[in-house]
Amino acid sequence: MTKDTTKNNLLDKYNIAMWEEGKIEAFRQRLLTWYDKQKRDLPWRQTSDPYCIWVSEIMLQQTQVNTVIPYYERFIGTLPTIKDLAEAPEDVLLKLWEGLGYYSRVRNMKVAANQVMNEYGGLFPTEHKQILKLKGIGPYTAGAVSSIAFNQPEPAVDGNVMRVLSRLFEIDLDIGKASSRKVFEEMIRLLIDPDRPGDFNQALMDLGATVCTPKNYHPETSPVRDFNASYLNDSWKNYPVKKSKTKQTEEEYIVLGLINNQGEYAFEKRGSKGVLSGMLVFIMVDRSLLRQKNWKEFHQDPSVIEANELETLTRYLKQEYGLEVNIKNERKGKCTHIFSHLKWQLDIYEGMILNESPGSRELHYIHPDAFDRHPFPVPTQKVWDLITKITLF
DNA sequence: AAGCCGTGGCA
DNA sequence: TTGCCAAGGCT
Numbered sequence: 001m002t003k004d005t006t007k008n009n010l011l012d013k014y015n016i017a018m019w020e021e022g023k024i025e026a027f028r029q030r031l032l033t034w035y036d037k038q039k040r041d042l043p044w045r046q047t048s049d050p051y052c053i054w055v056s057e058i059m060l061q062q063t064q065v066n067t068v069i070p071y072y073e074r075f076i077g078t079l080p081t082i083k084d085l086a087e088a089p090e091d092v093l094l095k096l097w098e099g100l101g102y103y104s105r106v107r108n109m110k111v112a113a114n115q116v117m118n119e120y121g122g123l124f125p126t127e128h129k130q131i132l133k134l135k136g137i138g139p140y141t142a143g144a145v146s147s148i149a150f151n152q153p154e155p156a157v158d159g160n161v162m163r164v165l166s167r168l169f170e171i172d173l174d175i176g177k178a179s180s181r182k183v184f185e186e187m188i189r190l191l192i193d194p195d196r197p198g199d200f201n202q203a204l205m206d207l208g209a210t211v212c213t214p215k216n217y218h219p220e221t222s223p224v225r226d227f228n229a230s231y232l233n234d235s236w237k238n239y240p241v242k243k244s245k246t247k248q249t250e251e252e253y254i255v256l257g258l259i260n261n262q263g264e265y266a267f268e269k270r271g272s273k274g275v276l277s278g279m280l281v282f283i284m285v286d287r288s289l290l291r292q293k294n295w296k297e298f299h300q301d302p303s304v305i306e307a308n309e310l311e312t313l314t315r316y317l318k319q320e321y322g323l324e325v326n327i328k329n330e331r332k333g334k335c336t337h338i339f340s341h342l343k344w345q346l347d348i349y350e351g352m353i354l355n356e357s358p359g360s361r362e363l364h365y366i367h368p369d370a371f372d373r374h375p376f377p378v379p380t381q382k383v384w385d386l387i388t389k390i391t392l393f
Numbered sequence: 394a395a396g397c398c399g400t401g402g403c404a
Numbered sequence: 405t406t407g408c409c410a411a412g413g414c415t
Contacts, residue, residue, distance in 0.1 A: 060411035067401065067410085101399025104414080138413045158411050178394070181412095205411055214409060215404075245408080246396095275398065339399060378400065 010186045016169060018190050019227075027227050028193040028200065034223035035203035040065070040210070043072055045202075050124040050149035051082045057141045058105050065209070071100055083122055086113035094279075094375035103279060103377070108136030128154050139181065148198035155188035156201040157181050160208025166240035167212060167219070167230045175240045248343040252287040254305065254313065255346045257332065257387040258325055260353045264365035265387075266323075267380075275339060279377045280364060283321065284346075285313060303331040305349070322359030327351035333386035337379040344379060348386050 011018060019027070039045070042065065044056035055075055059068045075096050079085045085093075090107065097106040112134040116124055125131055132142040143156035155161075162175040162184050169187070173180040193200040211222050219231035230236035258266040267280045290312045299306040305313065310329060317323045328350050337344045366374060371384065 057411065062398090062410055062412060063400075064402075064410050099400075101401090102412090104398070105412090108413085136413065140412055144411070156411080159409085160411065202411090209411080247407085277398085337399090339397095341397065 008186055008190070010183055014171075014173065014183055016171065016183070016187065018187065023227070024191055027191065027224060030224055030227070031203045031207070032193060032196060032199060035199060035206060038210070038223075039202070039206055043069060043076075048149060050126075050145055051085075052076055053149045054124070054137075054141070054145050055109070057144045058109055058136060059100065061105065061141070062102065063100065067100070071096070082113050082116055082124065085110060086117045091375060095373075098375045099378060099381075101378075104277070105136060107278075111135040112137065124149075126150050128152055139185070143185075144201065147192075147201045151198060153189075153192050153194050153197040155185040155192065156205075157184045157188060158205065160205045160212075161188065161201075163214065163240045164204055164208045164212045167236055168224070168228050170229045170233065170235060170239060172241055174243055176242045176245075246341075248338060248341055250343045250345060252345045253284040253347070254287060254290070255348045255383050256283040256285070256317075256325075256327070257348065257350045257383070258283060258323070258353050259350070260356070260365060262365070262367070264367045266321075266353065267364045267366055268361060269364065275342070276377045276379070279380070280366075280374060281377070281380050282348075282383050283317075283363075285316060287347075290316070302347075305329050318359075320359055321361050321363060322357040323353055324355040325351045325353055333389070335379075335382045335386060337382065346379070346383060348383055350387065 008018070018024075042056075044052055047053070056068070056072055059072055059075075078092075078096060079088055088110070090110065093106045093110055094103060097103060100106075115134055116122060119125075120130075125134075128142055128146040131137060131145055132139070137145070140156055140158050143154040146152040146154040147156055159175070162180065165171060165184050165187055166173070166175060171183075173183060188201075188204075191200075207222070207224070212219075217236070219225055219228055219236050222228060222231070225231050228236070230239050256266075260266065266283060268283055270276050270279055270281060272278060287309070290309045291306075292308055299309075305327075310327070313327070314325070317325055330349075332348045332350050334345070334347050337346065368388065376384070
């Protein structure tokens with residue numbers, strides 16, 4: 001039995017009707033003409049160096065263009081080649097990444113850079129299959145680098161592309177589900193311009209970022225509105241389909257700015273798993289571990305640690321860190337930090353370290369004058385600003 | 394498969 | 405204020 005290569009099983013399965021060849025070619029031309037005229041002038045569009053394209057694509061993961069631009073300039077300026085990246089100490093990399101978030105991205109880049117040095121002699125691999133094997137490079141980024149840097153007709157399906165295609169074809173798939181991406185990739189394989197695959201992919205993303213946006217979407221302003229089934233059928237408000245996310249869970253911490261007799265603050269490196277893994281934070285103690293069952297009944301003043309909780313805290317610091325401290329029971333300040341899936345409520349207190357003995361957790365002592373030399377995640381920076389803030393009367 | 398991983402911007 | 409969203413990948 002011979003396979004019918006004119007049919008696409010995945011598109012058939014979801015009853016998606018692809019356009020005929022003439023319409024596809026007209027679409028390519030309309031989209032690329034618009035792109036040639038309207039494309040955004042971005043730093044990584046002034047190079048064809050796969051290393052630079054790669055760096056930009058990693059930074060752009062779940063991060064907006066305007067945020068990325070200064071980070072990209074500084075990163076490429078500091079580490080102009082993949083060899084520089086492979087040889088850079090992790091602290092230097094994290095300092096360049098500080099504030100961008102998702103810090104495993106840059107750690108993975110260093111691993112990938114070493115893969116390229118060891119397996120490809122420092123030359124970025126040119127084949128999509130090889131690129132996909134690099135640490136931190138998934139289906140989207142492999143497609144982006146392949147098409148943009150090496151002119152290969154590979155799909156690069158991100159949130160923009162899924163939103164654009166959902167509206168163009170009235171696709172009812174939930175774009176939040178991982179399995180949906182493959183369907184959109186099959187569509188792109190048929191749509192992509194074989195002569196300008198990189199520009200085609202970028203044009204679709206530009207369209208999603210500037211015209212076919214999640215909010216304030218006006219389909220009549222689109223350069224490809226004639227191709228847009230959801231516009232022609234006035235169903236565009238239904239697309240894309242996306243399930244709403246679950247709310248962040250809240251966690252409350254006492255954060256301690258503990259200073260030793262040399263004027264240094266105590267920090268802790270978070271574990272290798274979980275949020276902010278391997279990053280420096282002030283000592284944080286989960287209040288749910290400290291509080292008694294009915295603490296709310298007798299605890300009135302939120303700026304003061306209740307006596308029982310303070311006692312437990314003191315014991316905890318001795319046991320976990322080997323620290324004897326004198327905590328000033330007057331809240332220095334409070335702040336919140338919101339992650340994608342959780343929310344931290346931080347109450348900040350200061351204290352003096354009276355005695356240190358070996359504890360189960362290692363501490364790092366950093367003098368205020370040296371603070372800027374270390375990479376810190378934003379929550380640590382927020383707490384730092386509160387602790388060192390000069391109070392004006 | 395679905396939950397985890399940061400941060401800033403915006404209505 | 406709150407929730408959503410952004411050029412996703414890993415486990």
